Amino acid sequence: MSKLSVNHLLGIRYLTATDINLIFETADHFKEVINRPIKKVPSLRDLTIANLFFENSTRTKLSFEIAEKRLSADILNFSSSNSSVTKGETLIDTVNNILSMKVDMVVMRHPNPGAADFLSKHVDAKIVNAGDGAHEHPTQALLDSFSIREKYGNLKGKNVVIVGDILHSRVALSNIFCLKKLGANVKVCGPLTLIPKYISSLGVEVVTDLKKALNWCDVAMMLRIQLERQDMKFFPSLREYSMLYGLDKQLLDSLDKEITVMHPGPINRGVEITSDVADSKQSIILEQVQNGVAIRMAVLYLLAGKIE
Amino acid sequence: MKHNDRIILDSTQFDLTIKRLAHQLIENHNDFSNTIIIGLQPRGTFLANRVKAVLKSIDKKYNIQSGSLDVTFYRDDYRRQDNPLVPNKTEMNFDIEDKNVVLVDDVLFTGRTIRSGLDAMLAFGRPKKVELLVLINRRYERHLPIQADYIGKNVHTIVSERAKVSWEETDGEDKVILYTPENE
Numbered sequence: 001m002s003k004l005s006v007n008h009l010l011g012i013r014y015l016t017a018t019d020i021n022l023i024f025e026t027a028d029h030f031k032e033v034i035n036r037p038i039k040k041v042p043s044l045r046d047l048t049i050a051n052l053f054f055e056n057s058t059r060t061k062l063s064f065e066i067a068e069k070r071l072s073a074d075i076l077n078f079s080s081s082n083s084s085v086t087k088g089e090t091l092i093d094t095v096n097n098i099l100s101m102k103v104d105m106v107v108m109r110h111p112n113p114g115a116a117d118f119l120s121k122h123v124d125a126k127i128v129n130a131g132d133g134a135h136e137h138p139t140q141a142l143l144d145s146f147s148i149r150e151k152y153g154n155l156k157g158k159n160v161v162i163v164g165d166i167l168h169s170r171v172a173l174s175n176i177f178c179l180k181k182l183g184a185n186v187k188v189c190g191p192l193t194l195i196p197k198y199i200s201s202l203g204v205e206v207v208t209d210l211k212k213a214l215n216w217c218d219v220a221m222m223l224r225i226q227l228e229r230q231d232m233k234f235f236p237s238l239r240e241y242s243m244l245y246g247l248d249k250q251l252l253d254s255l256d257k258e259i260t261v262m263h264p265g266p267i268n269r270g271v272e273i274t275s276d277v278a279d280s281k282q283s284i285i286l287e288q289v290q291n292g293v294a295i296r297m298a299v300l301y302l303l304a305g306k307i308e
Numbered sequence: 309m310k311h312n313d314r315i316i317l318d319s320t321q322f323d324l325t326i327k328r329l330a331h332q333l334i335e336n337h338n339d340f341s342n343t344i345i346i347g348l349q350p351r352g353t354f355l356a357n358r359v360k361a362v363l364k365s366i367d368k369k370y371n372i373q374s375g376s377l378d379v380t381f382y383r384d385d386y387r388r389q390d391n392p393l394v395p396n397k398t399e400m401n402f403d404i405e406d407k408n409v410v411l412v413d414d415v416l417f418t419g420r421t422i423r424s425g426l427d428a429m430l431a432f433g434r435p436k437k438v439e440l441l442v443l444i445n446r447r448y449e450r451h452l453p454i455q456a457d458y459i460g461k462n463v464h465t466i467v468s469e470r471a472k473v474s475w476e477e478t479d480g481e482d483k484v485i486l487y488t489p490e491n492e
Binding site: 002026029032033036037038040041042043301304305307 | 380386394396397403428431432433
């Protein structure tokens with residue numbers, strides 16, 4: 001198998017374990033490429049990719065952009081804050097206008113869940129979802145699992161706990177799909193107000209005691225509290241949240257075993273994770289960022305292979 | 309093997325050919341101190357490793373740096389095939405700045421793989437000189453102006469024929485077979 005079963009990367013939900021492993025194997029090669037003296041290959045030199053960001057992003061946008069450049073694609077960048085979207089243009093109109101400039105692939109982040117899925121049904125280009133509201137963020141989940149695989153060799157039977165704002169997190173949802181498909185055991189931990197009711201239907205157990213969860217796991221994914229998506233109070237104060245669900249060095253050192261700490265970024269130092277934990281040798285936060293470029297190159301390369 | 313397929317190198321000839329190639333390299337590269345051998349993945353790597361081993365068996369001082377290079381991301385037929393091309397591993401733990409590079413592949417046919425190989429190689433520096441060593445040179449089938457400096461055997465073929473190099477390591481026996489389609 002050297003072909004993805006999908007034509008767009010809309011979510012991990014639509015991928016098979018074979019697809020995910022194909023992306024990982026391809027990313028292994030790209031990781032070697034980006035550590036060469038000349039970090040660029042000409043594979044996509046005849047393609048144009050538009051990065052449409054209808055929502056703020058630093059890491060993901062830069063990561064996609066560098067991945068595209070390393071593959072020699074031409075790039076169009078767009079962000080909604082200074083565009084005609086504010087003048088009332090619809091999503092399809094905006095994208096079709098951009099596509100008439102002969103664009104082959106679209107990387108899109110959008111505040112509305114399902115936006116990428118919707119777009120894939122209405123426009124003629126390969127779509128990569130770079131985050132749609134609180135729905136999915138597939139490349140983040142892929143790079144997270146890729147980083148765990150790099151550290152442990154395999155995800156089968158590994159225990160992973162996702163801590164924090166599960167309710168508003170697309171990273172959590174994509175990661176749950178991805179980890180489960182690769183055979184990992186997943187638990188979520190956080191205040192019950194931030195854990196969606198459907199979570200047990202995904203085969204995920206809820207733990208409310210952080211220390212208990214950490215003692216169970218091999219890997220802890222700490223998530224950011226997404227204040228921008230919270231239209232009401234879900235917990236009394238950030239300070240209280242951080243006392244109950246923040247990971248500090250003292251807690252980390254008190255565990256039975258050495259666990260790996262991950263964070264998708266951006267970090268709120270002192271809230272979900274303290275600086276000494278984020279910068280400790282148990283944290284692989286910066287490896288995650290490097291792997292993000294290799295994973296995005298792999299996804300773009302494999303989807304480009306499906307362009308007629 | 310079908311009746312119209314033929315062996316163009318049996319294991320004895322195969323062995324002799326590689327030894328001859330090794331001696332030709334010695335003529336041009338002295339002690340190999342500034343030379344690097346690069347096998348093109350996947351099957352050029354077998355030949356590169358074999359040549360390297362033969363050189364070492366001739367004299368221990370011929371201990372040459374070698375690497376393997378995958379050209380998948382540099383090919384010009386990506387997306388012109390039904391399935392995306394599957395990459396192989398690249399192992400180049402050195403830079404090739406100012407080195408004499410010997411690129412190695414098993415069969416030289418259209419020249420397109422070598423073209424990709426030349427591009428891929430340049431990501432590791434600017435070599436002083438690049439030469440090409442192949443086991444089988446299929447003449448009159450070139451799509452690009454690329455010729456080999458060291459040739460194991462020249463063969464005259466038609467496009468539909470296929471030259472297959474078998475290696476003891478993976479196929480159980482060293483030999484080269486030319487396959488001819490039944491209906492021609």
